[in-house]
Amino acid sequence: MIDALYVAETGLQAGQKQIETISNNMANLNTVAYKKSRVAFGDLVSRQPAASAAEGKGIGSVGMGTKVAEVSMQFDSGDLKATENQLDLAIRGDGFFEVLLENGEYGYTRNGALKIDEDGYLSTLTGLRLSDQIQIPPDASKMQISTDGVVKVLIGEDVLEVGEIQLAKFVNDQALESAGQGLYIPADDAGAPLYSQAGVNGLGMIQQGFLESSNVDLVKELVELVTAQRGYQANSHVIRAADEIMQITNDLRG
Secondary structure (H helix, E strand, O other): OHHHHHHHHHHHHHHHHHHHHHHHHHHOOOOOOOOOEEEEEEEOOOEOOHHHHHHOOOOOOEOOOEEEEEEEEOOOOOOEEEOOOOOEEEEEOOOEEEEEOOOOOEEEEOOEEEEEOOOOEEEEOOOOEEOOOOEOOOOOOEEEEOOOOEEEEEEOOEEEEEEEOEEEEOOOHHHEEEEEOOEEEEOHHHOOOEEEEOOOOOOOEEEEOEEEOOOOOHHHHHHHHHHHHHHHHHHHHHHHHHHHHHHHHHHHHO
16 A cells, blocks of 8 residues: 555656646746647556565556656747738748857847847847857937848938848757746757758748747647646555555555
8 A cells, every 4th residue: 555655646747847837838828939748657667466476476567657758849830920010030941040059159039029129120129149250230210130141221212131030940849948038058969950941941031021830739728637637636545545444445455
């Protein structure tokens, strides 16, 4: 019965992590370009029952519970929503915008809600500049970004090309680690970033005047939440049942 308590405890811990992950997904339903997370479970090492090992009986091994094997992000694209804002960009397909972090390293995001910082550079709303270092002249009256990332501005009656936004991708995007605010930092398993013009080498197209929605499906999350809650309840019932059996055993001994 003591083993049953510990096995059910592993189920409660794993179920709690799943509920927390689903709750976080639902909380970010309206977060621009948010990527949902999924919990994968694995069974713990099983052991041979003492009686079986001693007497040579073929009872088989006994499982010791479950564990959270991995919490991974799902990089499926979300729907694109039109904003009519010339500083809003979305990627239709694979790829990331690369930004320069405060520590001099690089981060990656699919949140293309941009602004022009005090020095005229295209940057995220949190102030991180695109690594392409594209500077918009102060007298520009309009900015146009093509689907392949070429940035042009209108100055008076002249059209001037000021740079190109390249996209990055990874061999293993599942190895990207979330740094919050829609930023991802590549772990060693992600491999080196591969850069290319938008629309070639498997990268998506850039859509100006659009933002990517989160890829959270509310109905699926609700169904998974109910399932996780029922699993959590089942494990709590196991603990209660084991406790009652142990209590009966103690009463008989008394």
